Amino acid sequence: MHVVRAGGGALSDEDLGRYRAELRAWISRNLPPRPPGADLRAAHDITPERLREERGKQRALHAAGYVGITVPEEYGGQGLTQEHQRVWLEESSAFAVPAPGGIASHVTLGIVLPTLLVHASEDQKRRWIPRILSGEEIWVQLLSEPGAGSDLAGLLTRATRDGDAWVLNGTKVWSSGAMAADFGICLARTDWDAPKHRGLTWFKVPLHDPQVTVRPIREINGSAEFCEEFLDDVTVGPDMVIGEVGGGWPIANHMLAVERGAGAAQSAGMATRERTLAPDLVALAKARGLERNTATRQLIAKAHINDYMQAELTQRVGGAIAVGKADPTSASLIKLGIGVRDPLRAALAMEIGGRAAIAWPAAARDGSAAAINFLNGRIYSIAGGSNQIQRNIISERLLGMPREPSTDSDKPFREVLRDAQRWGAREPRDS
Amino acid sequence: MVQLDLSEDQVLLHDTTVRFIEAELPIGQTRLLHDDPNGYDRGWLQKAAGLGWFAMLVPEADGGGCMSGDGLADAAIIAEELGRHLQPGPFVPMNVVAAAVAAHGSAAARADLLPELVAGETVATWALSAMDGSVDDGAGVGFDGSALTGSRGYVQDVASADVMLVSAERDGEPVQVLVPTAADGIELVPLDSLDRSRRFAHVHLDRVQVDADAVLGGGAAGLEAALLTAVVLNLADTVGAIDRLFEMTVAYAKDRVAFGRPIGSFQAIKHILADQALYLETCRAGAAAAAKAVSAGDERASEVVSMTAAYIGDVANDIAQECLQVHGGIGYTWEHDLHLFLRRVRSNAAVYGEPSWHRERVCTWYGLGEER
Numbered sequence: 001m002h003v004v005r006a007g008g009g010a011l012s013d014e015d016l017g018r019y020r021a022e023l024r025a026w027i028s029r030n031l032p033p034r035p036p037g038a039d040l041r042a043a044h045d046i047t048p049e050r051l052r053e054e055r056g057k058q059r060a061l062h063a064a065g066y067v068g069i070t071v072p073e074e075y076g077g078q079g080l081t082q083e084h085q086r087v088w089l090e091e092s093s094a095f096a097v098p099a100p101g102g103i104a105s106h107v108t109l110g111i112v113l114p115t116l117l118v119h120a121s122e123d124q125k126r127r128w129i130p131r132i133l134s135g136e137e138i139w140v141q142l143l144s145e146p147g148a149g150s151d152l153a154g155l156l157t158r159a160t161r162d163g164d165a166w167v168l169n170g171t172k173v174w175s176s177g178a179m180a181a182d183f184g185i186c187l188a189r190t191d192w193d194a195p196k197h198r199g200l201t202w203f204k205v206p207l208h209d210p211q212v213t214v215r216p217i218r219e220i221n222g223s224a225e226f227c228e229e230f231l232d233d234v235t236v237g238p239d240m241v242i243g244e245v246g247g248g249w250p251i252a253n254h255m256l257a258v259e260r261g262a263g264a265a266q267s268a269g270m271a272t273r274e275r276t277l278a279p280d281l282v283a284l285a286k287a288r289g290l291e292r293n294t295a296t297r298q299l300i301a302k303a304h305i306n307d308y309m310q311a312e313l314t315q316r317v318g319g320a321i322a323v324g325k326a327d328p329t330s331a332s333l334i335k336l337g338i339g340v341r342d343p344l345r346a347a348l349a350m351e352i353g354g355r356a357a358i359a360w361p362a363a364a365r366d367g368s369a370a371a372i373n374f375l376n377g378r379i380y381s382i383a384g385g386s387n388q389i390q391r392n393i394i395s396e397r398l399l400g401m402p403r404e405p406s407t408d409s410d411k412p413f414r415e416v417l418r419d420a421q422r423w424g425a426r427e428p429r430d431s
Numbered sequence: 432m433v434q435l436d437l438s439e440d441q442v443l444l445h446d447t448t449v450r451f452i453e454a455e456l457p458i459g460q461t462r463l464l465h466d467d468p469n470g471y472d473r474g475w476l477q478k479a480a481g482l483g484w485f486a487m488l489v490p491e492a493d494g495g496g497c498m499s500g501d502g503l504a505d506a507a508i509i510a511e512e513l514g515r516h517l518q519p520g521p522f523v524p525m526n527v528v529a530a531a532v533a534a535h536g537s538a539a540a541r542a543d544l545l546p547e548l549v550a551g552e553t554v555a556t557w558a559l560s561a562m563d564g565s566v567d568d569g570a571g572v573g574f575d576g577s578a579l580t581g582s583r584g585y586v587q588d589v590a591s592a593d594v595m596l597v598s599a600e601r602d603g604e605p606v607q608v609l610v611p612t613a614a615d616g617i618e619l620v621p622l623d624s625l626d627r628s629r630r631f632a633h634v635h636l637d638r639v640q641v642d643a644d645a646v647l648g649g650g651a652a653g654l655e656a657a658l659l660t661a662v663v664l665n666l667a668d669t670v671g672a673i674d675r676l677f678e679m680t681v682a683y684a685k686d687r688v689a690f691g692r693p694i695g696s697f698q699a700i701k702h703i704l705a706d707q708a709l710y711l712e713t714c715r716a717g718a719a720a721a722a723k724a725v726s727a728g729d730e731r732a733s734e735v736v737s738m739t740a741a742y743i744g745d746v747a748n749d750i751a752q753e754c755l756q757v758h759g760g761i762g763y764t765w766e767h768d769l770h771l772f773l774r775r776v777r778s779n780a781a782v783y784g785e786p787s788w789h790r791e792r793v794c795t796w797y798g799l800g801e802e803r
Contacts, residue, residue: 277797292800294791300799301790305738309713316716320435336709391705392698399681399704402696 054100058135076130101138104177142186159188178227200248339381346377469591480551488530514671521588524557535649558583572599626778741789744780
């Protein structure tokens, strides 16, 4: 059996087997096992010493050839296939893969890197991508604003020309892990007289610039993963513009599609069936002595089936997107699936936990884990495009429902802002 | 379509099946059979047999054969179209009986019965459930080696069948036995049913004599294999039905105008439909994976099938209900086809185990609660 190599030639199972063997040997010598429950470190846990140390580990991982496996060699990658990438993911999943910026490192490699590979200039890719792969540059997305979340194209951060350079002003929010990051990929408005989707441009913004203030946001679970950033006359050169001036929206759409599917193809490869019956919930039930209780068993099975079905959906839809058999927009099905199934699972865990999930001895993990998951249940119902936005995308683009009449997409953005002010003051309609 | 990677042969099978259904018994005409005592026409069933409807799970040596080498996948392609077009008749139980006889039947049963089943000349059904509707490993019927006594409940299309495969118990072990429906000692109690494309009846057996050739081997494993086959085909039928109903609903939301706009332009409707699209796609993914797990002899096949049956059993009904909601009043009328799908889908969710029964099976499969 052969799979097609990106470059054209055929890749045999034997080649892949050899690759797997080498990789496995390297991992066992160089990576410690992944500690339980510690895959995404909160931003406030990342100290400067730790950041430096972890960057060194990523540099070593990159030097060994295991960062940027599918990235072309001219940008510091390995130029290998998705199959190689899949082997890496399978073999490394039980080990502590360095992620110096915590979640920001995942954003850098999982979202920013694929976006730059498509939309950055040749010169930018040659300069930036090797530094990204080696861990020297950690990036975050500067996307949402206090006044622009679901309606991202309504953002107010402005970039104004100053000779050759651009000056940025505005506030960004919900950037995961920005405390540990070096740069932001920032969407700003460069034309206020164009319709909202046509006056946007992408910039690379240095977060260590003195004109940038990064502040963590404390979340409902008490930790601080997300940040807000204040840009106060931040000046960047023309070489920091990504894509065309005014051409930011199609790039944003592409980036969001990448984020939604989390590279749907990749997640399909990773979505293997749980090999055990919802272990967290079984532990919770056993802690309460309820593992024979009929009602509890039904709840456990429901949660387990919920997990399994989402994995099958991801595999089907992600797989179909990967081979060009499904519209990439279908990634919204995967995203909505997570957005509706996470809260359901969190609620099932709370019911199984009962009082043990609202109060627990300090050393008991099961109850507190259920409580944290309850608080976190809506993260993916909101982040990366809310459930409601996914439902609009699915119904309009996949099912072909007529679009919502738009009151703002065809007029200059200035007028959109003005008319919104007057919205509440409109004359009531005759009945 | 449930399966994504159809071979050319399978595409041909699909297209032939659809053409046959549209020519012989389109949905509009299925209604004419709702008050027919059998619910279907024997001549029609024999024509369908000519297309291989009952041959897919029977080896070529016994007169059967499938299109792709994966008989269950091929049968599932047909089952999906039967659901989509609300076709009557005992397709699932007949295929279960054919597969069970092919796998575990005596030489005589294979030689006599299989060619007739494949040709549609003999109609078979499967008497699986206890009188309370549960799947009970045969406990409701005792078999002493020569005679069967006991009851089976909710047996599909048994009044029109010539032979039934009865799940029974012998010395505490499940055993499956072929019984002619005309044998002495059998009493049928016909039932009214939610889904008018099927007939159900209770069957009472009082010292019904059978000969040794009628007893199938396979024991508990054989019964489990038959159940997995039935559930997989039944799920394909359900997915076909909701797929069609959802298509109708999407089309209706684009056509129906209210407040000066197609109702599909309102988010209240769009979001209902988007959710159903998600659930339907998940059902498709699950049904395809379940069929694959059984065909491949996956060691987790029982778990995978029960997870999928529990999920689709619940969700397919929710989808159908939301389709009714989007249709509004017109969907509540007798002349609209919507209720036929609603009936079919809900009935399917009960015939081979309720969702809660399948969920309990998942816990049992993992041995939850057995230690201590």
